[in-house]
Amino acid sequence: MGLGYRLVSRPMLGLQDSEKAHARAILGLKLMCSNPITRTALNLSYGPQSLKVTRFGAQYPNPFGLAAGMDKRAEALRGWTTLGLGFIEIGGVTAEEQLGNPKPRMFRSGGSKALINRMGFNNPGSANMAIQLKRHFARYGRPKVPLWANLGKSKITPLTEAPADYATTMERLYPYCDVFVINVSSPNTPNLRELQHDDALANIVAACNTVNQQQSQQLGVDAKPLLVKIAPDLSDDQLVAVVKTAREAGCDGIVATNTTIERPETNNARDQTVFAEAGGLSGAPVAARSTAMIHRIYELTNGEWPIVGVGGISNAEDAWEKIGAGACLLQAYSGFVFEGPSLTKSVVNGLNKKLKQSQFTTLDEAVGFSHRQSPRVDE
């Protein structure tokens, strides 16, 4: 590991001052990828085997991607492909530039392998993001893997004007990104989660669909996939409603899940201090809830609607469970903080191994396997 570990892994693991360590890790990754020798070394150390999948009309070198929030400003695009990620989600990006909430706003519990954050969509705004992506593409070309954009709502925009806010960002990023995720589930923008419901969600999807049609015609490309990202804190009734609304409105799939506002039980004093912080919790404690939601969405949609599984993936076992529950693509954030840059290799190589040991020949065949092996009692 050597240099790679010192520049990338250790800062990610040592999140004492979580946000500074995060910035250092991104910078280290970016620097290492600017030199062909260190870039090759990084790829040789951390690059996974191939596990190609075709999703949303595109080829993915593997199904494991970077979750939103890790590279909010799209600063280390070459780094993520060098580490072997199958796709990259940048953002959340909002129409307006935002500083986010006051610091500190990111906290780590090593014992529980959990993070709490209340970042509040700190980001350069979609106009600046478009400029930066244009520059990056001119210099290095398009990323070698699909680039997704996480669309958030600007804090100053009232909920009633949310559709235009999301649509503006989508329009600005349209030439550069391959898939768009409507994020109505971050707990750190006041009342954002209200947008998960019925008309509010349908109106946002409709506004984004209009941009999608206009831009695809203008640029002479196919319409791009539009997904919705949900909270793990929805009740079953709410989940049923969101899935119905998003599907009927024309969303191409769903990302499950964002961070939770729930807190696990713990007797550990250090964990109790961290869990007392306001914000969204991610990492190991959210894994089971996120997988249960994937199960439920798969049931509700007869496995016909693509589900992207995210929440607490820190090894191939976690990833395989989400595939079994019905996810066809996977993402992680917190796993990189606790396991370091080797996470992709361990997950993707581990999935390859699981496939070989299973009766399935492709990952597609495996998606949703636990429904077929042990149908739930309420089916």
Ligand SMILES: Cc1cc2nc3c(=O)[nH]c(=O)nc-3n(C[C@H](O)[C@H](O)[C@H](O)COP(=O)(O)O)c2cc1C
């Ligand atoms: C510091 C931090 C910032 C995040 N920012 C965003 C964001 O801007 N948009 C979003 O949809 N999700 C965001 N997330 C949520 C992650 O994308 C992911 O859904 C969640 O953390 C669960 O996955 P994990 O357990 O692998 O971290 C953020 C998570 C963290 C820890």
